[in-house]
Amino acid sequence: MSKFENSSPGIVSEYHNIDYTPARLVKGVAYWYIVWYERDLDQKIVHRLRKSFNLASVQNKRDREKHASQHIERINKKLAAGHFEKLKIYRSENVYEVFSLSEAFKSAIDVKMLSDRQKTREVYLSRKRVFLNYIESKKVENMPVREFSNNHALRYLDHLVQHRNIGPQTYNNYIVSMRALFYEMARRGMIDKDKNPFVGIQKRKVGKKIRRAFTHDEVAIITKHVFKTDRFLALQIVLLYHCFIRPIEARRLRIRDIDINNGIIKMPGSITKNWDDAILTLPDIIMPWLRGLGLEKYPGPYLIFGTGGEPHPTKSISHNTMNKRHKKVLTTLQRSGLLNNIEGLSLYSWKDTGNQHLARSNVNIMSVRDQNRHKSLETTNIYMQKNKLRDPEIAGLGYTIIPQ
DSSP states (O other), X not given: OOOOOOOSTTEESOOOSSSOOXXXXXXXXXXXXXXXEEEOTTSSOEEEEEXXXXXXXXXXXXXXXXXXXXXXXXXXXXXXXXXXXXXXXXXXXXXXXXXXXXXXXXXXXXXXXXOSOHHHHHHHHHHHHHHHHHHHHTTOTTSBGGGOOHHHHHHHHHHHHHXXXXXXXXXXXXXXXXXXXXXXXXXXXXXXXXXXXXXXXXXXXXXXXXXXXXXXXXHHHHHHHHHHHOHHHHHHHHHHHHHOOOHHHHTTOBGGGEETTTTEEEEXXXXXXXXXXXXEEOOGGGHHHHHHTTGGGSOTTXXXXXXXXXXXXXXXXXXXXXXXXXXXXXXXXXXXXXXXXXXXXXXXXXXXXXXXXXXXXXXXXXXXXXXXXXXXXXXXXXXXHHHOOOOHHHHTOXXXXXXX
């Protein structure tokens, strides 16, 4: 046996002194590929090569194995005949496997599906369905993923606008999620790191959301109705108003996260928007009502907002359930004549309303920052100014330059 040592990329440093090493099929978890070794003509270095040959496009495993056997037989014949130079089409200084657009995209989706966040999984399942349908309709599913360019990406986004009628915000969301998927491909060597086709695509301008806080009268009317008819919607409103817990975060809350004895909510980073741990304060005034919900009778790991309107061990409500229930309440109260104008009102308006009331109180701005989980006081100041109403101290000034 002899050893050939070389540290260059794509080169094997140890090789048995035989005529050739037969090609073989590797059945990986994410994809199948064929691997073989090719010796340079000077007989001093050996390259390890691998290629998928689009095996993933063959759905039937028996047919896929037959397809792979044909490639292996062809490669081995050339290796046995010493025709190494005829295999150079598969070799470069940086040897890489050629993935089809379809198999690379599915592999990236599989990575994203490992997320423990249901909303993330739902988004990428949707991206998978829409994109695969598109590339199959264009008959480009088997094109090498490295050939999918910025122009291809733009044409795909144009298709979404023209045929799926997506708006500016959804358009921007597609750019972000598709860019993330192609970054996953780059991390796994499927494409070059600087060749992400969705990088550099300009986002569209999104109009400002028409959302407002509730008036004093609206708060009284809505809470009177909700607290009598839907205790879990009421809990969602309380968490938004007092603790600024977003609906998507509330869906991940578990019984053990609400510490009624100590008057706090422990927010683990695994459920928060920014992945940071947080401790939020529950006002004393709401503690009797919270205790009355009877949450303590459920096991600690149960999700508070579970399917069926009750805590559940594993399944939370759909991401849009509370929004729909809240909207139904507003519509019902408007039709009954109790509410006049509900334009700009949503479930998230309770967060605006809570901050607006804090802006009118004498609560220390540091406490406001911590309860909102803002990174800086600058962010808190912006939020406070946005929700601030008429300042009573300024309104009560007893002097002016205007002649009396």
